[in-house]
Amino acid sequence: MSGSDPITVNVEEYLGLNKYEVDEDHAHITLADHPDPAGFGQLVQVCPAALYTLSATGEPTFDYAGCLECGTCRIVAGGGVVATWAYPRPTMGVEYRYG
Amino acid sequence: MADFDAIVVGSGCAGPVAAYELAKAGRSVLVVERGNVCGAKNVSGGRLYTHSLRAVFPDFAQSAPLERRIVRERISMLASAAATTLDVSDELMRDQRYESYSVLRARFDPWLAGQAEQAGAEFVNGIAVESLLKQDGRVSGVRAGEDEITADVVLLCDGVNSLLVPQAVDAGRPTPDQVAVGIKHVIGLPEKVISDRSLCADGEGMAWLFVGDATQGRIGGGFLYTNRDTISIGLVATVSDLVDADTPIYQLLDDFKRHPSVAPMIAGGTVLEHSGHLVAEGGYDAMPPLVGDGVLLAGESALMCVNAGYTVRGMDFAIAAGQQAGRSAAAALEAGDTSATGLAGYRTALEDSFVLKDLKLLRRVPRFMENTPRIFGTYPALARDAMRSLFLVDGTPMNPVRRSMLPLARRVGYLNLARDLSRGVKAL
Numbered sequence: 429m430s431g432s433d434p435i436t437v438n439v440e441e442y443l444g445l446n447k448y449e450v451d452e453d454h455a456h457i458t459l460a461d462h463p464d465p466a467g468f469g470q471l472v473q474v475c476p477a478a479l480y481t482l483s484a485t486g487e488p489t490f491d492y493a494g495c496l497e498c499g500t501c502r503i504v505a506g507g508g509v510v511a512t513w514a515y516p517r518p519t520m521g522v523e524y525r526y527g
Numbered sequence: 528m529a530d531f532d533a534i535v536v537g538s539g540c541a542g543p544v545a546a547y548e549l550a551k552a553g554r555s556v557l558v559v560e561r562g563n564v565c566g567a568k569n570v571s572g573g574r575l576y577t578h579s580l581r582a583v584f585p586d587f588a589q590s591a592p593l594e595r596r597i598v599r600e601r602i603s604m605l606a607s608a609a610a611t612t613l614d615v616s617d618e619l620m621r622d623q624r625y626e627s628y629s630v631l632r633a634r635f636d637p638w639l640a641g642q643a644e645q646a647g648a649e650f651v652n653g654i655a656v657e658s659l660l661k662q663d664g665r666v667s668g669v670r671a672g673e674d675e676i677t678a679d680v681v682l683l684c685d686g687v688n689s690l691l692v693p694q695a696v697d698a699g700r701p702t703p704d705q706v707a708v709g710i711k712h713v714i715g716l717p718e719k720v721i722s723d724r725s726l727c728a729d730g731e732g733m734a735w736l737f738v739g740d741a742t743q744g745r746i747g748g749g750f751l752y753t754n755r756d757t758i759s760i761g762l763v764a765t766v767s768d769l770v771d772a773d774t775p776i777y778q779l780l781d782d783f784k785r786h787p788s789v790a791p792m793i794a795g796g797t798v799l800e801h802s803g804h805l806v807a808e809g810g811y812d813a814m815p816p817l818v819g820d821g822v823l824l825a826g827e828s829a830l831m832c833v834n835a836g837y838t839v840r841g842m843d844f845a846i847a848a849g850q851q852a853g854r855s856a857a858a859a860l861e862a863g864d865t866s867a868t869g870l871a872g873y874r875t876a877l878e879d880s881f882v883l884k885d886l887k888l889l890r891r892v893p894r895f896m897e898n899t900p901r902i903f904g905t906y907p908a909l910a911r912d913a914m915r916s917l918f919l920v921d922g923t924p925m926n927p928v929r930r931s932m933l934p935l936a937r938r939v940g941y942l943n944l945a946r947d948l949s950r951g952v953k954a955l
Contacts (some may be wrong), residue, residue, distance in 0.1 A: 499688030
């Protein structure tokens, strides 16, 4: 396998099919101020919602809004990259219609 | 005097069944579920072996929202460009003892919760338990927002990513080698099309597991379950192995869906939902204690999940454990002792049932998978090449089968083959 497999899938489009009640006022996952690049890279691989991404210039970006609430990033933690992890506040977050 | 005899945290498979047993025993029981409706936060592959559900609700088939009865099993070794597949159909899959169904949790879980509610359990939805109340070291209730609710016993059925388990018993969070990340698409297709593609009648369906190229050599596999008018397709990959992969999990899923042996099954379908979920894969040795003072764990909060490679089970474990947790909690309440000692019968009962017996039997499987990476790359390619030597005909003179097969075995090394086989047999 090459180290630069192209990303052809648009996960954001898929997330757009899900039902969410996004908590605009409160981030249920927060990251360290200066995330360790190696740890952040691990989170890029495992997050099924592609919330952890690297921009074209290699800058780490993160958005909690499309979270599937699986908890994988809580387990990996990326060497301290994930500073706090909680479930979204009651009635907020993803609402699976199929599951 | 506590507010309730029992509080159940989480309404998945284990929670409602535990609550049903407690209510049936005449106990006051409150189920606290953070989803707006039961099932809203729940995901499975999903295929449910119904033996344990039948033990609780003998007539479940008349009213439960099941998708299709599974009557066809497929397991494929997936290599680039090819699949080598075992396809099994068997009349006994229609026998009540062995029946299994595909399910969608957002439909199934509300039904299960309804059974507990009808028996007298109270439900509150859209309320998250933030922490456990403790008194003199024992769990005495739950805290949710401003509210504190007390109970003589608390049952944690809040899933694989429980934030409460470390507060309840001596256990940390699972480590990356003990869990896998699951990703799934639910794809809409006409009912008849799904039946035809899986060679099944309407109402009946197929379970299809994949190893190899599905995860592009990483530890894990692919799955496909036919539902009534949708197909559940996804991947499960061990987290500790995936973290340094070249391809993120969502791209692996996209590649898997486009594999030439998989794509025709979902062609023309519409993606309806994109989901993710953690799967407990550490087996028996990763499990937390099941009992503490004033508290019981059932289902995936206790990492009750078994992946033998050819079957993946969690929901039937959760239902059986929920039933036993409810009964043991009711017995402890009756005896007036809900300390860890008073609740110890729960663990004993599970040790006598398939729940802990199967988890113990398969305790070596996670390590075997980890130590045998050839399963996920070399062997599927080997199977492909062996089949090519049998089935591809271009008019050049044939080789005797042994002459085309031996070099393939030599590629892996006879010793490695023998070792992997022997380890596999021991693990299973």
